[in-house]
Amino acid sequence: MDPKAVKSDLVPILDFGSQYTHLITRRIRSLSVFSLCISGTSPLSTITSLNPKVVILSGGPHSVHADNSPSFADGFVEWAQSNGVFVLGICYGLHLLVQRLGGEVRVGEKQEYGRMEIEVEKSCGILGGKVGDRQVVWMSHGDEAATLPNGFEVVARSQQGAVAAVEDKYRRFFGLQYHPEVTHSPEGMETLRSFLFEVCGVNAGWKMEDVMDEEIKVINNMVGPDDHVICALSGGVDSTVAATLVHKAIGDRLHCVFVDNGLLRYKERERVMETFERDLHLPVTCVDVTEQFLSKLKGVVDPELKRKIIGKEFICVFDAFAKELENNLGKKPVFFVQGTLYPDVIESCPPPGTGRTHSHTIKSHHNVGGLPKDMKLKLIEPLKLLFKDEVLQLGRILTVPYSFLKRHPFPGPGLAVRVLGDVTEGNALDTLRQVDEIFIQLIKDAGIYDSIWQAFAVFLPVKSVGVQGDQRTHSHVVALRAVTSQDGMTAD
Numbered sequence: 001m002d003p004k005a006v007k008s009d010l011v012p013i014l015d016f017g018s019q020y021t022h023l024i025t026r027r028i029r030s031l032s033v034f035s036l037c038i039s040g041t042s043p044l045s046t047i048t049s050l051n052p053k054v055v056i057l058s059g060g061p062h063s064v065h066a067d068n069s070p071s072f073a074d075g076f077v078e079w080a081q082s083n084g085v086f087v088l089g090i091c092y093g094l095h096l097l098v099q100r101l102g103g104e105v106r107v108g109e110k111q112e113y114g115r116m117e118i119e120v121e122k123s124c125g126i127l128g129g130k131v132g133d134r135q136v137v138w139m140s141h142g143d144e145a146a147t148l149p150n151g152f153e154v155v156a157r158s159q160q161g162a163v164a165a166v167e168d169k170y171r172r173f174f175g176l177q178y179h180p181e182v183t184h185s186p187e188g189m190e191t192l193r194s195f196l197f198e199v200c201g202v203n204a205g206w207k208m209e210d211v212m213d214e215e216i217k218v219i220n221n222m223v224g225p226d227d228h229v230i231c232a233l234s235g236g237v238d239s240t241v242a243a244t245l246v247h248k249a250i251g252d253r254l255h256c257v258f259v260d261n262g263l264l265r266y267k268e269r270e271r272v273m274e275t276f277e278r279d280l281h282l283p284v285t286c287v288d289v290t291e292q293f294l295s296k297l298k299g300v301v302d303p304e305l306k307r308k309i310i311g312k313e314f315i316c317v318f319d320a321f322a323k324e325l326e327n328n329l330g331k332k333p334v335f336f337v338q339g340t341l342y343p344d345v346i347e348s349c350p351p352p353g354t355g356r357t358h359s360h361t362i363k364s365h366h367n368v369g370g371l372p373k374d375m376k377l378k379l380i381e382p383l384k385l386l387f388k389d390e391v392l393q394l395g396r397i398l399t400v401p402y403s404f405l406k407r408h409p410f411p412g413p414g415l416a417v418r419v420l421g422d423v424t425e426g427n428a429l430d431t432l433r434q435v436d437e438i439f440i441q442l443i444k445d446a447g448i449y450d451s452i453w454q455a456f457a458v459f460l461p462v463k464s465v466g467v468q469g470d471q472r473t474h475s476h477v478v479a480l481r482a483v484t485s486q487d488g489m490t491a492d
């Protein structure tokens with residue numbers, strides 16, 4: 001997706017490493033306005049090329065007083081001011097604005113963490129001008145704005161008297177000391193909404209239908225009229241939605257491969273292939289490489305080693321599939337489709353100041369281990385700017401069956417990571433498949449499958465005493481686990 005082709009205004013978030021940065025992006029997107037996280041230290045040209053009406057500076061774990069604390073590019077405030085761009089600094093973003101514009105930030109006398117009450121002191125834009133209004137907000141800061149730059153006014157204060165909201169209406173600079181993006185600030189969402197629409201006059205209109213049309217255009221521009229494309233389909237939501245989208249764009253020049261590695265769930269292969277063929281009309285080749293995978297996993301106990309072996313075998317299978325396709329078509333396939341999502345991209349691009357290496361090129365996340373270099377396939381990652389719930393929305397528009405979209409996620413290495421110990425010993429895999437099926441079926445019968453994020457069984461490498469019929473038995477133990485989650489970022 002080309003961010004510049006988006007129909008709504010685009011709101012970039014300069015990321016300074018807050019654990020909440022992606023939440024700001026999500027809140028704004030939920031208002032039908034496209035938003036993107038970019039590194040807080042991005043060059044000015046990256047920001048200006050997006051032509052934004054509003055820029056948000058995120059919070060972060062740093063203090064502006066620390067050596068090498070990250071900051072926006074030189075010339076940013078001047079550019080914003082001379083182009084009438086609205087700037088909102090949140091927490092660390094507010095401290096940066098205050099400091100870089102000539103105010104003073106100091107270590108707060110009473111550092112504020114958790115729920116606090118604030119009171120609006122001045123009629124203002126960002127908090128809706130309701131003087132005397134009190135609201136509960138989520139604070140998480142050590143530093144505070146002590147002296148404001150010329151032209152700034154305090155709009156709200158915390159109970160402890162610390163600055164909670166500021167603005168310079170004339171220059172269009174705004175700051176919130178608290179985090180409006182978290183649900184612990186109950187009025188935060190309304191604050192973001194009124195800031196974007198009423199203060200900044202942002203145009204909404206970002207729709208998943210447009211994302212789909214735009215993606216199809218991008219794919220058609222990328223893939224030549226005679227080019228062929230490969231996609232590894234796991235039966236999971238991401239690769240299925242990505243493949244369905246690419247298929248809509250280029251038709252049967254897309255060649256999908258589904259790998260039965262002997263580590264799939266009960267009747268997984270039959271169920272997945274049926275959906276691909278009957279409901280989605282996707283051209284999929286199913287390869288059965290059970291023996292190949294299980295022989296490599298014999299005697300392997302270490303889960304990390306299992307993952308590595310599986311990753312390598314997947315690559316061999318994809319490689320063989322590409323060669324066979326080349327023989328059949330008389331030409332090499334050129335592209336490989338991956339269902340990389342936005343959280344993978346964010347995780348692969350650590351924000352400045354985290355101590356992790358910052359990569360400017362987006363590194364693709366692929367837990368089947370990356371592609372072999374001599375395959376020389378270019379990547380198509382049509383979902384790489386979308387969050388999981390947005391991918392589900394896109395899937396619905398692409399008429400991927402609801403039951404399929406609602407399937408619980410299943411790991412790439414499959415049951416190999418749900419059997420603790422050697423997967424080839426005894427009949428661990430078969431036992432696990434049967435237990436898992438019974439567990440999932442019971443959850444479905446109880447009508448709670450859709451409210452659970454992921455439920456699964458794990459085969460443990462211990463035996464315990466039980467009674468079956470009239471017999472005392474000594475047999476394996478299987479653990480059952482189920483978690484709920486909104487988006488797979490946190491779980492209960």
Ligand SMILES: Nc1ncnc2c1ncn2[C@@H]1O[C@H](COP(=O)(O)OP(=O)(O)OP(=O)(O)O)[C@@H](O)[C@H]1O
Pocket residue numbers: 231232233234235236237238239240257258259260261338339366367368409410411412413
């Ligand atoms: N059995 C399989 N056959 C073919 N490809 C597979 C298989 N398992 C995994 N893959 C490929 O590896 C990718 C990563 O696997 P994993 O299941 O961890 O990913 P994911 O990000 O949850 O995506 P998905 O929702 O598509 O499964 C998949 O998107 C798919 O392209």
